[in-house]
Amino acid sequence: MKKLAFALLLTTSIVAPGLALARPATIAIQxxxxxxxxxxxxxxxxxxxxxxxxxxxxxxxxxxxxxxLRGWSRAYSTSGGSxxxxxxxxxxxxxxxxIDVDLADALIDAGYEIRVDSAVEDxxxxxxxxxxxxxxxxxxxTVRGTGYVATFAVKM
Amino acid sequence: MLRRVHSIAGLAAACLIGFLAVTGALLSFEPAIDAWxxxxxxxxxITVAYTAGAVAARFxxxxxxxxxxxxxxxxxxxxxxxxxxxxVDPQTGVGLGPYERSAFFGFVTELxxxxxxxxxxxxxxxxxxxxxxxxxxxxxVMTAARLGGWLRLLVAARGTVGQRLHVDAGRAIVPALLLTTVTGLYMxxxxxxxxxxxxxxxxxxxxxxxxxxxAPVARLAALRAVDLSSLRELVFPVEGDATxxxxxxxxxxxxxxxxxxxxxxxxxxxSTAQTVYETIYRLHTGQGLWWLGLLLGAAATAVPVMAxxxxxxxWKRWRAFPRLRRNVAAQGADTVILVGSExxxxxxxxxxxxxxxxxxxxRVHTATLNxxxxxxxxxxxxxxxxxxxxxxxxxxxANRFLxxxxxxxxxxxxxxxxxxxxxxQFPHFCRFATDVQAALEARGAQSLQPLAMIDRQSSQAFAxxxxxxxxxxxxxxxxxxxxxxxxxxTLTLASRIDYGAAVGAPTAVLRFVAAPSTGxxxxxxxxxxxxxxxxxxxxxxxxxxxxxxxxxxxxxxxxGARDGFIxxxxxxxxxxxxxxxxxxxxxxASIQAFVKANPQFRPxxxxxxxxxxxxxxxxxxxxxxxxxxxxxxxxxxxxxGRDPKSDFLYADLLSWFQRDRRVTRRVTAFSRxxxxxxxxxxxxxxxxxxRALLARGAQIxxxxxxxxxxxxxxxxxxITAPIGASVATLKAKGRYVEDSY
Numbered sequence: 001m002k003k004l005a006f007a008l009l010l011t012t013s014i015v016a017p018g019l020a021l022a023r024p025a026t027i028a029i030q031x032x033x034x035x036x037x038x039x040x041x042x043x044x045x046x047x048x049x050x051x052x053x054x055x056x057x058x059x060x061x062x063x064x065x066x067x068x069l070r071g072w073s074r075a076y077s078t079s080g081g082s083x084x085x086x087x088x089x090x091x092x093x094x095x096x097x098x099i100d101v102d103l104a105d106a107l108i109d110a111g112y113e114i115r116v117d118s119a120v121e122d123x124x125x126x127x128x129x130x131x132x133x134x135x136x137x138x139x140x141x142t143v144r145g146t147g148y149v150a151t152f153a154v155k156m
Numbered sequence: 157m158l159r160r161v162h163s164i165a166g167l168a169a170a171c172l173i174g175f176l177a178v179t180g181a182l183l184s185f186e187p188a189i190d191a192w193x194x195x196x197x198x199x200x201x202i203t204v205a206y207t208a209g210a211v212a213a214r215f216x217x218x219x220x221x222x223x224x225x226x227x228x229x230x231x232x233x234x235x236x237x238x239x240x241x242x243x244v245d246p247q248t249g250v251g252l253g254p255y256e257r258s259a260f261f262g263f264v265t266e267l268x269x270x271x272x273x274x275x276x277x278x279x280x281x282x283x284x285x286x287x288x289x290x291x292x293x294x295x296x297v298m299t300a301a302r303l304g305g306w307l308r309l310l311v312a313a314r315g316t317v318g319q320r321l322h323v324d325a326g327r328a329i330v331p332a333l334l335l336t337t338v339t340g341l342y343m344x345x346x347x348x349x350x351x352x353x354x355x356x357x358x359x360x361x362x363x364x365x366x367x368x369x370x371a372p373v374a375r376l377a378a379l380r381a382v383d384l385s386s387l388r389e390l391v392f393p394v395e396g397d398a399t400x401x402x403x404x405x406x407x408x409x410x411x412x413x414x415x416x417x418x419x420x421x422x423x424x425x426x427s428t429a430q431t432v433y434e435t436i437y438r439l440h441t442g443q444g445l446w447w448l449g450l451l452l453g454a455a456a457t458a459v460p461v462m463a464x465x466x467x468x469x470x471w472k473r474w475r476a477f478p479r480l481r482r483n484v485a486a487q488g489a490d491t492v493i494l495v496g497s498e499x500x501x502x503x504x505x506x507x508x509x510x511x512x513x514x515x516x517x518x519r520v521h522t523a524t525l526n527x528x529x530x531x532x533x534x535x536x537x538x539x540x541x542x543x544x545x546x547x548x549x550x551x552x553x554a555n556r557f558l559x560x561x562x563x564x565x566x567x568x569x570x571x572x573x574x575x576x577x578x579x580x581q582f583p584h585f586c587r588f589a590t591d592v593q594a595a596l597e598a599r600g601a602q603s604l605q606p607l608a609m610i611d612r613q614s615s616q617a618f619a620x621x622x623x624x625x626x627x628x629x630x631x632x633x634x635x636x637x638x639x640x641x642x643x644x645x646t647l648t649l650a651s652r653i654d655y656g657a658a659v660g661a662p663t664a665v666l667r668f669v670a671a672p673s674t675g676x677x678x679x680x681x682x683x684x685x686x687x688x689x690x691x692x693x694x695x696x697x698x699x700x701x702x703x704x705x706x707x708x709x710x711x712x713x714x715x716g717a718r719d720g721f722i723x724x725x726x727x728x729x730x731x732x733x734x735x736x737x738x739x740x741x742x743x744x745a746s747i748q749a750f751v752k753a754n755p756q757f758r759p760x761x762x763x764x765x766x767x768x769x770x771x772x773x774x775x776x777x778x779x780x781x782x783x784x785x786x787x788x789x790x791x792x793x794x795x796x797g798r799d800p801k802s803d804f805l806y807a808d809l810l811s812w813f814q815r816d817r818r819v820t821r822r823v824t825a826f827s828r829x830x831x832x833x834x835x836x837x838x839x840x841x842x843x844x845x846x847r848a849l850l851a852r853g854a855q856i857x858x859x860x861x862x863x864x865x866x867x868x869x870x871x872x873x874x875i876t877a878p879i880g881a882s883v884a885t886l887k888a889k890g891r892y893v894e895d896s897y
Contacts, residue, residue, distance in 0.1 A: 035259050037266060064355035067403075070391070074400075078361045089274070122257040124232055124239040125220065127394070147239065 022102040025156040027056065029097040029116065029130070032150040036120045038090030039148045040065050041097065042072035045134075048111030052076070056114065057099045058083050060090040068119035071127035103156065108134050118148040162294040163470050169287035170463045176284045177459030179268035180336070184453020186261045187446040191226040202246060204382040204404070208390055209374025210249030215242070221390040225444030229384075230255045246384055275347075282344030288459075289337035295326050311890070312761050316753055318472075322465040325458045332455030339440035346433055354430020362412040362421035367398045369416060376418035382406055478507035480522055482514050486529035489521030492570070496525040496542030496554030496588065501639060502577050505610075505618055506541045508637035512622070516631045525554035525592075530564050537604055537629060538572040540592055548584030558595055571604035572596055575621060580611045604628070613639040642699065642750040645690055646671035647722060649741050656803030659828050662728040663773060663803055664739055665714075669721050671746055689717040690751050694780020695895075697752040698724060702734040709734040710752060712859060712895060714776040715783065722749075723780075725773035725805060757857065757895045764853035765790035765820075767846065769868050771835050772797065774860030775805050777895065781857075782810070785818040792821045792849065794842075796835030796864070798828040835864065836871040843875045850876065855891045865896035 027043060040060030045053040052075030060066060067073050076083070091097045111133075118129040126147030132138075132154050140155040211231050212218055220232040221244075231244045231251070243252040270277030300306045303313070313323040346353040370393070373379065379390075379402070386406045393400035393415050401421060402413040411423035426434075442449020477500065486492065491513050495506040506522055513520045521532075525542060532538070543551045550557060574596070576589025586609040593607040605625055610617045619635050626633030647668035656663040670689050692698070693716040699708035711724040729735045741747070759766045759781055768778040768791065775795055785791055793810075797803045804824070813819045825838045839846060850856075858868050869883050872892070876882055886892035 036257065036262055062353070062355065064353075067359075070394070074361045077359065122262075124234065124241070126239070 022104045023108075023156055025101050025103045025154055027097075027099050027101060027114070028151075028153045028155070029091070029149055030151045031091055031093055031095050031097070032145065032148055034093045034120065034123070034148055036093070036123050038092045038120075040069055040090055040119045041149075042066070042069040042076075042117045043099070044072050044075070044115055044117075045107065046113050046115050052079060053107075053112065055081070055083055055086060056101050057097075058087045059097060061087055065119065065121065068125045069117035069127070070125055071115065072117045103134065108136050108156070110134075114154055116145065116149055116152055118145075120148060123148075158294050158298055162291060162298060165287045165290045165294070166463070166466050167470065169284055169291075170467060172280065172284040173288050173291075174460045174463050175271075176268060176281060176288070177456040179264050181453040181456040182264050183261065183268055184442060184449045184456065186258070187226060187442040187444065187449040190224060190228060190443075191446045200383060200385045202384050203380050204384055204387050204390060205374050205376055205379035207246045207249065207384050208379060208392075209372060210247070211244050212249070212373050212392075214244070214249040214251060217395070219392055221387070221392075223384070223387045223389070225438060226446065227385075227444075228255075278344060278347050282341060282347075285337045285340035285344065288333060289341060292330050292333040292337060296330055299323055299327065316755050318465045318468050319755075322462060322469060325462050325465070329455035329458045329462075332452050333459075335439060336452050336456070339436045342433075342436045343440060351433075352427075352429035353433045354427045355433075359410055359412075359422070359424045362401060364421060365399050365401060366414050366416040366419075370398065371416055371418055376402070376413060376415070378402075378411070378413040378418055378420040379404070380418075478503045480507055480510050482520070483510070484519045484521050486521045486523070486532055488534060489519050489532065490534055490536050491518045491520045492532050492535045492538045493520060493522040494525045494528055494538065494540045494542075495522065496540070496551045496557065496592075498543055498545055498551035498553075501613060502541055502543045502551075504639055505575075505577070505613075505635075505637050508618075508635050509539060509541070509622070509633075512633050512635055513631070516633070518631070525550075525557040526560070528557070528560070528564075530566075531568060532570060535570040538570050540572060540574045540589075541577065542574070542589050542592060543577045544584060544586055544588040548587035550588050554588065554592075558591065561595055561599070566596075566599055566601055569601050571602045573603065573605035573625060574607050576607065576609040577613065578609065578611065585609070585611075615639070642752075644701070644748040644750045646746050647749050648672070648746050649743050650721060651743055652741070655805055656727075656798065658802040659798040661772065661798055661803050662739065663805065664726050664728070665723065665805065666726060666738060666741070667715075667721050667723045668747070668749075689720070689722060692717050692722070692751040692753075693758070694784065695757045695777040696754045698722065699750045699752055700734060700738070700747055701749075702737040705733055708750070710897075712754075712757075712774075712776040714779045716780065719780075719783070723776070725776040727773050754895065757859070757893055759789075759791075759857065760855050760890060762853075763789055764855060765792065765849045767792045767794070767849055767854050767856045769794045769835060769839065769856065769858045769860075771795065771860040771864045772803070773805070774858075774864070774895075777859055778857070779806050779809070782813050782819045785813075788817045790820045790849075790854075791818070792823070792845075792854075793819055794823045794825075794835050794838050796825040796827065796833075796838070796860075798826060800824070800826055800829070834867065836867045839868065839871050839875065846872075846875050847879055850879065850881065850886075850891075853891075855893070856886065857893050857895075859895045860897075862896045865894055 029041065031039060038060065041058070042055065043057040044055045047053050052072070055072070055076060058066065113131055113133045115128050116130040117127050119125040124147060129147040130143050130145035130149040130152035132141070132143045132152055134154070136156065140153055143152045144150070145152055207229070208221060211221060215231050215233045218231050218233045222230045222232065224230070229244050229246050230241050232239065232241045234240065241255040243255050244250065245252055266272055269281055271280060273280065300309050303309060303311055309327065313320045342351060345351040382404065386408065388405040388407060391403040393402060398416070400415070402415055404411050404413060409423055409425035412421045413419070414421050438444055439448070442452060493506050493510055495502055497503050510520050510522045525540065542554055545551045574589050574593045576586030578586040578589075589607060589609065597603065605628060608621050610621070615636070615638055618637055622633040622635030648671045649666060650669045651667045653665045654662065655665070692713060694713050696713050696716075697710040698713055699710050701708045711726060714723040714725065715721055726735050726738045728739045757777060766781070766789065768781065770778055778793060782791060782793070797805070800807070810819060810822060814822060823838045823842060825833045825835050827834055856872065858865055873882050876886070883892050
């Protein structure tokens with residue numbers, strides 16, 4: 001029940017801007033080599049005005065470490081909602097995280113972008129470690145990260 | 157039951173526990189190493205505002221300040237995506253060098269908590285902690301039981317070297333093990349969400365941010381109100397974002413601070429669960445408690461020792477115990493065999509009977525006499541096979557039988573038959589078996605067969621008993637049991653000194669050395685060890701099987717393997733097969749022998765005085781103890797012989813040992829001189845000295861014939877009555893030990 005309610009919420013938030021069709025997309029994040037335990041990641045959609053829209057995925061389950069995903073946690077803690085169904089394990093050095101999402105058509109080519117925040121225990125916090133604009137022409141283009149993320153690509 | 161739990165947990169988890177202990181011991185150094193830089197710079201008495209201002213002045217791009225449990229302050233800073241972290245001086249904000257968590261400790265931490273197997277690995281590590289907790293508790297309970305109660309938990313342990321090592325190391329580290337396993341388990345349970353970790357949900361970003369011009373950090377009121385020593389982390393607002401805030405985490409909770417007004421916008425105190433978890437985390441890791449960490453680490457290094465000694469103890473016991481095929485439960489058995497055994501020899505016969513009855517199609521339950529069940533609903537017959545301890549009492553595995561029997565309703569027990577094992581050469585032949593028979597008859601139990609006795613493990617007598625019993629119960633019982641003799645080694649007689657012939661007590665002091673190896677043996681890689689003596693100490697027993705006989709005779713050792721020779725005192729008995737054989741030996745001749753450990757018969761550890769009382773060949777173990785007493789501990793020897801001119805064993809050697817103070821005092825009594833007396837007479841004359849020594853915690857060791865031992869017991873009872881002690885109370889404390897024959 002909880003999952004269903006959440007699925008509705010997620011769909012609503014992504015689909016709402018245009019009430020149009022959604023298209024499947026694959027997000028691939030290749031982690032850089034680093035020393036330390038698995039990295040926490042937040043992957044979320046930001047509007048043309050830089051405002052938080054919705055969360056696509058959170059890697060790492062403990063709230064006390066999720067706090068270090070600063071850009072995302074500030075927006076998420078304000079806007080509320082639940083991430084239970086879109087939270088998974090943290091991602092280790094050199095690993096690849098691949099997730100499938102549905103993106104509303106209205107988000108594409110409308111100035112929206114997908115951001116990745118990253119943090120590692122006893123390491124650094126990177127807000128906006130990697131940012132990829134949602135452009136139909138740029139599908140599959142690889143973006144370089146500035147911190148723990150080596151490369152980031154959104155394929156539609 | 158407890159021992160089985162202990163063994164299973166230990167064997168199943170030995171490698172895992174050893175691994176966790178070694179990695180844990182390595183990790184215990186981290187808090188101490190981490191505490192080094194912190195010790196120099198105090199962080200009490202200054203505010204977070206002051207330090208944050210100082211750091212911000214040196215590192216304009218500072219993003220976070222983190223204060224570790226050890227007191228180190230680390231500034232995380234970054235610009236243009238290039239991030240770094242430095243130790244900083246809390247007074248000046250000056251960088252003290254780059255910070256990076258040691259790759260080594262990071263690696264070992266991951267290994268320790270998850271073996272690099274992620275969630276599954278954490279469960280495995282948790283199971284290791286659980287196994288170690290079970291081992292600690294069961295080991296503690298067993299130790300207390302073995303030493304005679306919780307109040308006696310710290311008295312000297314007895315047993316073989318391996319057993320003493322296991323008990324001593326265990327007692328020393330068990331507090332650390334309990335702490336480290338309970339906390340480790342709690343952390344595992346928290347990882348899996350079974351107990352709350354606290355930390356709660358993400359605190360909501362505060363409403364009502366002023367958004368005005370940021371004030372200098374050092375002036376922010378909320379930061380000025382927090383002492384640096386209570387800081388955990390301070391997160392600075394994002395540069396150029398006036399709507400962002402300071403996020404502060406202290407040991408009390410987490411709050412948001414307005415960067416313009418300096419007001420605490422919201423504060424979420426730590427939950428109880430979080431406080432509990434953090435305390436447990438610190439107790440386990442030693443973070444901020446580096447001395448505790450080092451103590452736990454030191455204790456952990458003893459865990460592999462415990463694992464190895466534990467496995468050795470288990471292996472020895474497992475090997476000594478006969479295998480019972482298809483041992484059914486007490487409730488379902490038609491035939492019950494109860495065994496009273498001191499050194500497992502009787503078990504061999506019991507196992508043979510068990511096997512024969514099982515082969516005849518019966519459902520057989522075999523257990524020790526101590527562990528009899530109050531009812532055997534399906535049993536048709538009950539066999540009791542028992543040896544007798546040296547002084548005529550119950551052997552180890554039957555020592556609670558008679559007491560329990562008196563309290564048990566046995567009206568529905570089946571018909572029983574008792575078979576005693578013993579040696580007719582000794583007094584009290586099969587005394588305990590006789591007592592058991594009498595006790596059962598007195599309680600009205602029906603006897604299946606009259607009491608039978610087996611002398612000196614006679615296979616033939618056992619087979620005959622089997623035939624008779626078999627025809628009586630209508631089961632063909634063919635009992636063929638050849639008692640297993642321990643592996644023997646060859647000794648060569650090096651020298652002998654004869655005493656006592658003139659007073660009718662021919663006694664020889666025989667000194668043996670390891671037999672020289674033959675050419676063939678030297679090809680073996682173990683040849684060097686084969687030629688050396690087996691491990692033994694003075695006070696242990698040597699078993700010698702005379703040619704043409706099946707059962708060994710035991711003699712007390714007057715020396716140990718480290719002396720390089722094995723020495724015994726043998727009094728020639730009239731018609732004695734073994735003593736005659738030994739007395740006929742000439743230097744160069746060889747014998748077959750084996751060692752039987754006798755760890756109870758030793759001076760207790762410590763510096764308390766030792767009173768040694770013996771007569772005749774009973775001097776042997778005492779001479780060994782005195783020889784080893786190079787630490788000049790107070791040792792008082794009371795010894796009785798017949799005539800100083802004839803059977804004064806070791807007279808010269810003892811004078812020598814008295815001069816170099818290895819023996820403090822010697823009191824001798826001779827019976828075949830005018831005005832002759834016995835050793836107990838010397839004790840009575842010396843009553844004041846004996847009482848004074850006992851008041852100083854002295855231990856009494858008695859060795860010799862059983863008549864002498866009995867006389868000494870009653871004399872000591874007389875002597876100690878005025879001070880409210882007795883042989884019984886001294887025995888209970890391990891301060892009166894006997895080796896009589």
